[in-house]
């Protein structure tokens with residue numbers, strides 16, 4: 174196939190060439206004397222040389238080749254982010270934005286942390302990657318799992334590694350079923366999720382999660398999954414009365430994140446733990462957002478004082494510098510799996526235990542600990558939470574809810590979340606609209622107080638603007 178043949182629908186190459194890979198080169202900004210923030214930095218690669226002029230792909234009008242996740246496939250208007258520093262990111266036109274969502278709920282230590290960059294580069298020079306199937310291992314993976322086992326909210330945990338939260342959820346669901354099979358209860362296959370919860374996009378996670386829009390068009394979904402209300406223990410009790418002896422596990426986010434930032438009502442998670450114990454079901458906490466300091470503790474389980482059987486994590490484990498996820502595997506699951514010496518766990522990903530990702534996690538966790546960012550999460554909550562609650566008190570918002578580093582601004586009825594998001598962008602703040610009435614905030618834990626205040630002020634102005642438009 175010639176490169177010209179893969180120009181995409183309606184695309185064409187000027188002078189189509191055989192070689193599909195244009196040469197690229199890092200550019201070094203030379204505007205040092207001008208005090209440009211880009212001075213001395215290596216900028217993103219660009220096409221160079223004669224070939225660049227000759228082979229430049231001419232994109233047709235319409236969407237670009239990059240098919241974006243959770244976006245309209247027909248969209249063609251995107252904001253190109255080129256650089257990050259602390260709690261801010263910059264677009265290709267040099268505009269600065271406060272990253273009030275820690276990218277996508279993950280950049281807990283902030284952008285541009287050279288400690289992580291150095292740890293990754295050092296590891297890559299020694300061994301970028303080697304698999305950990307069967308008898309192979311590597312030092313960063315061993316060190317990370319040892320550290321995570323010590324930090325785990327349950328005693329005696331082991332750690333299974335993945336590259337994403339969805340893979341972690343999939344792993345937890347499979348391990349829960351498998352543990353019951355190995356313990357002599359193959360009839361325990363039902364996995365219970367909560368309405369409004371989010372557990373990723375793989376078939377297990379998308380089947381058990383509780384946001385119906387995410388399931389539309391993807392059926393048939395995974396058999397043996399069901400949902401209960403996110404806040405109603407009576408519904409769990411009824412479900413267990415009907416089919417408790419067939420339930421493998423219940424999945425719960427300590428604080429629901431992508432479903433609208435919903436903290437648990439007091440006693441809910443402890444009650445869920447108790448009901449699972451009585452029914453013989455495993456409790457899986459999905460801590461993909463809540464873990465690694467977001468709630469002011471290493472785990473949501475710590476904050477709410479419960480011991481889960483399995484914990485899924487991702488995002489904040491590396492602050493997103495390299496993709497990584499995993500599952501903390503407690504005794505109730507590991508013991509039946511370990512009981513027979515010859516039994517083989519036939520589950521794992523090519524990159525389970527990726528040494529470079531693990532090196533990034535070790536450096537990231539070091540920063541969380543050394544800079545007391547768990548404590549800082551509480552201060553973020555104090556400042557941001559107080560600001561948002563003030564807006565709710567003044568009638569600017571319908572409600573403010575959240576814990577430590579994660580908050581929802583619930584908008585008044587006449588105001589659309591997408592409109593407010595645009596107002597925030599215009600004021601240099603990236604926050605995330607959820608549904609029609611929520612703007613989520615989940616800033617890097619290093620965001621300074623003045624910037625947190627700016628988020629609140631920008632929200633107030635954006636809501637006022639949207640309201641004024643709604644009145645016209």
Ligand SMILES: Cc1ncc(COP(=O)(O)O)c(C=O)c1O
Nearest residue numbers: 337338339371372373459461462
């Ligand atoms: C609670 C929860 N679980 C699972 C996932 C899926 O993680 P990933 O997008 O890394 O697959 C997410 C992602 O936002 C999440 O918030």
